[in-house]
Amino acid sequence: MPVAMAVANETCVYPLTPPGRAALASLAVCGPGAVALVDSLFRPAGQRRLSDVTANRILFGHWMHGDGEEVVVTVRDPRQVEIHGHGGTAASRAILGSLTAAGAKAGSWQDWVAQQEPRPIPRDAQLALVHARTERTAGILLDQWQGALEGEIQQIIRSLQCDQLDAARQQIDRLLNRSRTGRHLTRPFRVVLAGQPNVGKSSLINAILGYPRAIVNAQPGTTRDVVTGTTAIDGWPVVLSDTAGLREHADELETAGMTLAVGELAAADLVVLVFDHGLPWTAANDNLCGGWPGALVVHNKCDLPGGAGERPAGLRTSATCRRGLAELLNEISLRLVPAVPPRGAGVPFTEAQTAGLRTAQQALLAGDQRGAGDALGRLVYGGQRDVPPGKA
Ligand SMILES: Nc1nc2c(ncn2[C@@H]2O[C@H](COP(=O)(O)OP(=O)(O)OP(=O)(O)O)[C@@H](O)[C@H]2O)c(=O)[nH]1
Ligand SMILES: [Mg+2]
Structure with missing residues (x-):
């Protein structure tokens, strides 16, 4: 060599x-x-x-x-x-x-880390650690450095070698279910607040961040640009985006803001739709809910008497009275990470690891036991090392 x-x-x-x-x-x-x-x-x-x-x-x-x-x-x-x-x-x-x-x-x-640590997964965990923004995400990456993911993949390889295909399939699925969380160990989640003008989106963002990041005004159509603020929710890194109010009859400038808002919504990990609890429920509100069916619905201004009409279930907050904020943060955390990986669990944290696990999953589905073992072996040992062959 x-x-x-x-x-x-x-x-x-x-x-x-x-x-x-x-x-x-x-x-x-x-x-x-x-x-x-x-x-x-x-x-x-x-x-x-x-x-x-x-x-x-x-x-x-x-x-x-x-x-x-x-x-x-x-x-x-x-x-x-x-x-x-x-x-x-x-x-x-x-x-x-x-x-x-x-x-x-x-x-x-990075060369030094690679030189010190030849095992790809612990090496990549060390490299990823510099991008961890919270103690929680750093803790999960430290587990991967210490061999959590590597150990679980080796266990799957052993299952394949013993022809325990169902077990291998389940183990791969379990790891893949954690890959969304893994991706955000180094990259913050994007949570976007959207809704009609004047419902209190900017006020809510400011209340969550704890400082006046976005301009708040009684005038509808105050926010035009996308305003972001970085924070941690329950230990998960999050970029919150405040967007222009969405409404049908808007002037040219507002329409430009709405176009930006829609782009932001498309890229969001979670959309929070904010409504004004004090105003009657409208067909336009129904349209918003229909447009983002997976959104978290928040009825803000719950300090005001409820407006007429039946409204969908959702959280109640008051940005100005700081009510319902803990529940809102809790719900955002649950939506972003519905199943928190147990301590010490393997979590794929790079795109290459997720792709390798998917290749193994597909190979198993196609009955290619050896192909699955090879894909997993490449993750653990890198491209050069020969993986012990499976029985198939
Ligand atoms: N009573 C009450 N007023 C609120 C609450 N939240 C916001 N407001 C008021 O509602 C008005 C609009 O608040 P913003 O936060 O600017 O609303 P927005 O949704 O960002 O509005 P646009 O940027 O115009 O889309 C301001 O006068 C706020 O003080 C609340 O929980 N209760
Ligand atoms: Mg605003």
């Missing part, structure tokens, strides 16, 4: 902390020449040289010269050295530049 050999014989430097101002900037130097290379550029403050110390001993010193940048350096193992300096882009760039000038190849932090 000449390519793999070439990589194994290279000495590479990877920035481990993001560019920008921070307290610390860390770099890793990996490869057969790591210790010698860093030793040639590092001036320890004490007597001991880097090549003399045992693994994980921390040495303080300067970079390149006695009056160079202050750094602490530690040898993690004979092929890996870490350098920690003051945060800030210039200092870490200078250290990186001197290492590449001395022969190291520059890589990205």
Whole structure:
């Protein structure tokens, strides 16, 4: 394998902390020449040289010269050295530049993760973790890093090898049912509030976000653009979109806002249709409900006496009196994630994992046991490794 050999014989430097101002900037130097290379550029403050110390001993010193940048350096193992300096882009760039000038190849932090973790699913979980916005989503990704999804897929492969096809099918279905949640571990859910003008959409968004993100006014047709706010609901990352009120006889500007609103609705993970509890129920309201049958219906302004007419079931809120908000958030959470994966459960969190599971599902449906095993094996072992063949 000449390519793999070439990589194994290279000495590479990877920035481990993001560019920008921070307290610390860390770099890793990996490869057969790591210790010698860093030793040639590092001036320890004490007597001991880097090549003399045992693994994980921390040495303080300067970079390149006695009056160079202050750094602490530690040898993690004979092929890996870490350098920690003051945060800030210039200092870490200078250290990186001197290492590449001395022969190291520059890589990205993603390359470093890939180099440390050859197993595709734990590797991808580490890469995905930087995009987790809440503790809850980070916790689920940490489970995947620790082998939750990998373990469940290996279990399915074992089921296939033992001809337990029903069990394998159920296990695949269970994982696929969690893939929608998995997709949103790194990408927020999109929840769009829509309804007639003046029903209190902007007021509700502001009440949920806890600050006046959108303009509220007694004048119908106040919101024209799509106004978004990012928050977490029950630990799930959510982008809330406030949209222009939808009505039949609108002026040109309002119509442009409504076109934007409809685009936003089409891309939503959840539509919340807001109605004015104080106004009579209308045929236009029925049309809105018919247009988005899966929407969550909210009757806002429940502090006002109910308007005439029979209205569909829905939550009652008052944005101005802050009533019914906890119930609304609870219902949004339930609609977004109806079945919360148990702690430690496998959750597919990339499109490739979901696609691989679907391929396996289809292969099983077509009676192709071996094809299903191969698709699952590629997820666990990557493209190069041979998967133990199934019995079929
Ligand atoms: N009584 C009462 N008034 C409310 C409530 N929520 C909003 N309002 C009032 O209703 C009016 C319209 O509120 P907005 O939040 O601007 O309504 P909107 O649906 O965003 O309106 P457009 O942007 O025009 O589509 C304002 O005067 C609000 O103070 C509520 O729960 N109860
Ligand atoms: Mg508005």
